[in-house]
Amino acid sequence: MIALLKRDLVLALRAGGGFGLGLAFFLIVTVLVPFSVGPQSSLLGTIAPGVLWLGALLACLLSLDRLLALDWEDGTLDLLATAPLPLESVVTIKALAHWLTTGLPLVLAAPVLGVLLNLPGPGFLWMVISLALGTPALSVIGTFGAALTVGLKRGGLLLSLLVLPLYVPTLIYGAEVARRGAEGMTVATPLMMLAGISAAVIALLPFASAAVLRVNLR
């Protein structure tokens, strides 16, 4: 398992693409927002939590089609499926590697981009906490979507269509935590719901992803 994690991380870091690309996308989306809605800092401050969450979500989505497709093409997935390691663990490790290379940098970059969008002071902490709790769920749900579409020639657009509706609850609670935090309200309820979704998704969805992957490898 550790070897697989190491391999995925090294591939993501050295082969180019995933690691920097998601971050750069996040940066560009955030920079484009003031161009489209205008530079008034009060308006930007109000929408900042939502914009940052949406940017992070899209950056996550962007890197999903590479998550399993490369391993599918060169046959690594077939080897992994016949290896003694259960496919459920393989899928979980893949999601973890995706989170470490995409989700974690987004979490760390969010406060910096928050400055650009004039995020109110108390919002920074909750922005980071909500993203840190929510992005693992995004990675795991995304892995499920990637497993569904792995065998398809043009799966990219379909992947977005399948995954985005599944992102709805995570986005709602995550952005709600960040918004309430920025406005200085209590965040306990959405925070617990967000954590609950992440925990449940991490615990249960790898089974569905592995089942789907087995069908695709048949």
Next chain:
Amino acid sequence: MSISTRLNALWEYANPRKFLATTERVLPVLWLLTAVTLVGGLVWGFFFTPDDYRQGSTVKIIYIHVPSAFLATSAWFMMLITSLVWLIRRHHVSALASRAAAPIGAVMTLIALVTGAIWGQPMWGTWWEWDPRLTSFLVLFLFYLGYMALWEAIEDPDTAADLTSVLCLVGSVFAVLSRYAVYFWNQGLHQGASVLRAGAVAGTDTTEKVSNVYAYPLLLSMAGFFLLFVALVFYRTGTEIRARRIKALLARERVNG
């Protein structure tokens, strides 16, 4: 006959030939019943009920809006059950039935959204409001789109049935989650359940209930929509079975010829 043998008899319809033979016999009657209840409910509702004292004649859109909304969710529920049957017992008819039901459900969702917008414009003063009920129906529509797109995208029919079934199961959980999340996210403008509530029908519970003048034709048109859904599912499932047969015959011809 005991209940378990009756339930076992149900599995006979997993045989495509038996399914086709039975539905072919049932369908003409079903179409007739559908036409009678649907036309009866709609005509009664549109022409023989008084205008509401505040909403005027716009109240009558209820005869399309409520039944379609009711079927939009029931269609998904049916797909959930047929998907489970396919995953557990691997009956092809079941998988094809869920494939057949998806576009109907999607259209029903769209009808509910559009009629709601048409009613909302004069009544709420807006075509669209990010109300929880409206939003969760929009999300449901997106789920239908994804489900149908996945069916279309995969060549091998068994793989497609497996993948869409798992998507349907996972999607159901997330659809329910989204519904509650959306209620948490915004408080609504849409009225609560006011037709099919036990107390309301019996008359013991009088808080915010659709008056019986409107409720009876509404129940009839709901029955009509339901029959229409059943007839369409039977019909479309039959088409899917035949399309599958044609494919198999063509494949056989290619091998032999």
